[in-house]
Amino acid sequence: MAGLMGLLQARPYHSVTVSKIASQRKCASMGKTIRCKNMMYVQQVKHLPAKIADKDKMIAVIENELKPQRYAIILHDKDTNKDGTPEAPGYHVMLCFENARSIAATAKHLGDNPQYITKWNGDVNNGFAYLLHRTKAAKAKGKHQYDPSEVTANFDFAGLMQTIEANLVQAKVKAESGAYKIEDLLNAMYLGIMTKEEVEKRMTGAQYGRYRRQVEDVWAKRLRNLADEWRKEMIAQGKQLTVIWLYGEAGAGKTHMARTLAEKANQPYFMAGSSRDTFQNYSGEHTIILDEMRPKVMAYQDLLQILDPFSIRTGVNAPARYTDKALAADLIIVTSPYSPYEFWLEQFSTLVKYNFDVQKASFADQGEDDFDQLDRRIGVTIQLEQDFIYQMKSNEREVGHYEIVSMRTPNPYSGQNNPTSAPDSAKLFASLFT
Incomplete structure (x- = not known):
């Protein structure tokens, strides 16, 4: 264990990663016995093995040798230490296999040591969310929030993140009554969980009076995003108005x-x-x-x-x-x-x-x-x-x-060909006084 701590001190990285390494594995000594379906590889850029010295080489090894069911890669290069100094840039790679794999064997394919691969316990979506620091713990620590466009994956990563975030927001607003935080309602509308009319029904009178303009702005942005996606489909199909x-x-x-x-x-x-x-x-x-x-x-x-x-x-x-x-x-x-x-x-x-x-x-x-x-x-x-x-x-x-x-x-549509019966005026007048 002392040897491990010396190694970690010599090659420091994110504290959250170190703690996971310490708590979930007994480091390299246990790497040979650990098998799992979901794992995360973390390594500083300056310590990447020659075999995966850049992202393109890393992707080639992952796709041609490891062949995971799903993978996602991101370079964390905007994080800071507690004192505000920049953290050393490094890659985070989430790997998901159909069947359990040996961490040691996976590390060997990457050309690195097993201690830089963490078995991911719990919901795998949290692992993908952590790539962007969208987990509750990462947000609480003020971690930089990365954009989905910075991730390279072999699946629709942005779509997955939208689903994850939508589920989180939906859990907050699924109740049928009571007052809700306005930010939760706006997020639900932006993600398409609720329509503008549904949001307005959930708002209190005070919220509606204060945030009506924000509701309109978020709804307009939602429509713009939908319109942009729809236009791409129409252009691909060669359609016009x-x-x-x-x-x-x-x-x-x-x-x-x-x-x-x-x-x-x-x-x-x-x-x-x-x-x-x-x-x-x-x-x-x-x-x-x-x-x-x-x-x-x-x-x-x-x-x-x-x-x-x-x-x-x-x-x-x-x-x-x-x-x-x-x-x-x-x-x-x-x-x-x-x-x-x-x-x-x-x-x-x-x-x-x-x-x-x-x-x-x-x-x-x-x-x-x-x-x-x-x-x-x-x-x-x-x-x-x-x-x-x-x-x-x-x-x-x-x-x-x-x-x-x-x-x-x-013309089958005209009033002449579709007569409507108006109420009898005499009966209507009489009904006003009975």
Whole structure:
């Protein structure tokens, strides 16, 4: 034992590692008899054996000789001693085997001594978490918190860490009632354990009043992360945004048709009403219905960005009251009383006096935002009448005029073809006084 302590003093390393070595193994003398499935190798960079003198060589030995079921490697180069001086940089390697392995044999493959390999008792996930210092003990000691991107592994290490952290947060908030720490609720929302609505239900009135903005910020960040991952998938599949514009008179069934099309997409959809805060309640849905869209509800440039077919590649933020929302939509359906051209004209209309007479005029054609910018973003334009539906196309020779592209289709969505029975007015009036 004295020889061991002399060796450890000669080659110091993290105290947590030393204590584990001392408590879990009788060092090199017992290395020959210890067999385990999970183990951690720790060594300073300056003492790495020639066989694994750098990370690439280390990975080659691990993958070609040791062949563990899972492994993860990180260089700890940002830790400090109690006096604030930097600790010597060193590698931590977590190894998980399908069957128990001899620590001595493992050390021999690495070209090092068995005392630098620790049998990992308990939950193996704690071992992976320790690579980032995400264990409770490491956090309590103020250890530097490493990022998952600094780890090299043969599996989805970042995904594992997200699951581990999500389980920890979920354990804190799984109760159905009572007050919760706001940081636990925010973490649960950020990790996708709880939605914004669920978090708000768990908050006290005082918490909601004080932290409402933080809730919006964290939710927006959650949506951005989801949107970024979704965009990567869409880009890999070569997909782009599809925009459908439905217009027609009141009762023609525009909203009914939009809902039907959204349901056919077989994915959750967001119904945005005509308001000044259109995307306030957006939650990352991949289909969006902009219902009863009217001019000037949204800035024209914002609308152009949202409807841009290539927004999947570039990403787009929708304006919201507290924090702009990152959109992740591959289908947007617009319903409006206005055709796209009428919408564009009205967007830039204003009241002007002509010889003491007030008239409405549009200055759309005097700006840089010409109609073509809106028109080319729309995949298909559809006009709904009470009896029929038409696919329309703007006439390139006569701006503002539309021509029918295909044969008309009977309209099954209109109020005329889907009558709803209003309550009997006489009975309703009588019920108010009984």
